[in-house]
Amino acid sequence: MRAPLAGLAVAAAAVLVASCSGGSPSTAPAADGGGANTDAKTTPAAPVIKISPAEGSATVRPDKRVVVTAANGSLEQVTVESDGKALPGDFDAKRTKWVSKAPLKPSSKYTVSARAVGGTTASSSFKTLKPKVELAVADVTPALKGEKVGVGAPIIVTFNQPVTQKAAVEQALEVESEKPSQGAWRWINDTTVIYRTAKFWQPHQKVTFTARLNGVQGGKDMYGVEDFTKSIRIGAAQIATIDTRKHKMIVKRDGKVVQTMLISAGNASTREYTTTSGVHLAMGKANPERMISPGRKKGDPGYYDLMINHAVRFSNSGEYVHALNNVWAQGRQNVSHGCINSRPDQARWYYNQVQRGDVITITGTNREMEWNNGWGFWQMPFKQWKKGSALA
Secondary structure, three states, X not given: OHHHHHHHHHHHHHHHHHHOOOOOHHHOOOOOOOOOOOOOOOOOOOOEEEEEOOOOXXXXXXXXXXXXXXXXXXXXXXXXXXXXXXXXXXEOOOOOEEEEOOOOOOOOEXXXXXXXXXXXXXXXXXXXXXXXXXXXXXXXXXOOOOOEEOOOOOEEEEEOOOOOOHXXXXXXXXXXXXXXXXXXXXXXXXXXXXXXXXXXXXXXXXXXXXXXXXXXXXXXXXXXXXOEEEEEEEOOOEEEEEEOOOOEXXXXXXXXXXXXXXXXXXXXXXXXOOOOEEEEEOOEEEOOEEEEOOOOOOOOOOOOEEEEOOEEEOOOOOOEEEEOOXXXXXXXXXXXXXXXXXXXXXXXXXHHHOOOOOEEEEXXXXXXXXXXXXXXXXXXXXXXXXXXXXXX
């Protein structure tokens, strides 16, 4: 038993020597077998903020998004401004990225400021390019100052330049009505787009049209440079119903009959002398209006050149509701060249009451109104109308 005891004594001495050693703790095993620096904490890396577009960029496209990201951390605040106006944007779920959600204004300087949780900050500035071609709204019809329009009124928007990127431009167009309604845009050509509701507007309300064109690309090297807003007042629901077989025109205002007029319609001896049936809209009025026979010159059979009083136009093919002192025919037979004529005093009354966009529904003839004959837009089913949208 002496040998094992001697071995045990040597081992104990080795332990005592090791425990008193002044050597590096990193080389000495700890009681639990780990290193002596196990409890030391590692300092985390500071967040790194990255901003795009890069600092000093001078020809940034207005449709480019501003993107701010944070690595090794999360964003606390991001501000993008131009001329004191903030650019809206959204954070992602973890707040490691912020992306702008509106176009940039052309020919403008932007500053970007970002702060991460923990205090790390970053800033940047850049400039947007000046468009070679500027896109703007040239006209909105019907929307004259102080005008009230009928419940069938379209919103006809004309641009100053041909639009090739129609979807982007249409996406920027907004229509808000005080009373709910459904509607859709239809492109007629590269410069004109028309908004029509599925059903007639509800009367007596304000409709606001806004074109948020600022920074929107409408074509090659073409951007909108400013937003545009127009208010449209919808007046009373004035609807005229004309039966060419009964030779009668009934006018209702907000559902109540306010006038019954005896009329004479087109004699239907030719297609051009046949009044069009369908849903028409009052497009404008004049007193007097010069009317010249279409497709004929002076001396031809059937030629006429007349000044007619209290004329309300409802097509581009030359149809009007107007005054004519031929009471012998009104209420009895159709003898006109296609227009609806009535007794002078009643025609004057209608002329004074009518609003652009008032509905004029005509029945009793075999000539249908074409949807693109003036404002014949209600002749097209709404389901088909929507197919003219660039967003469909």
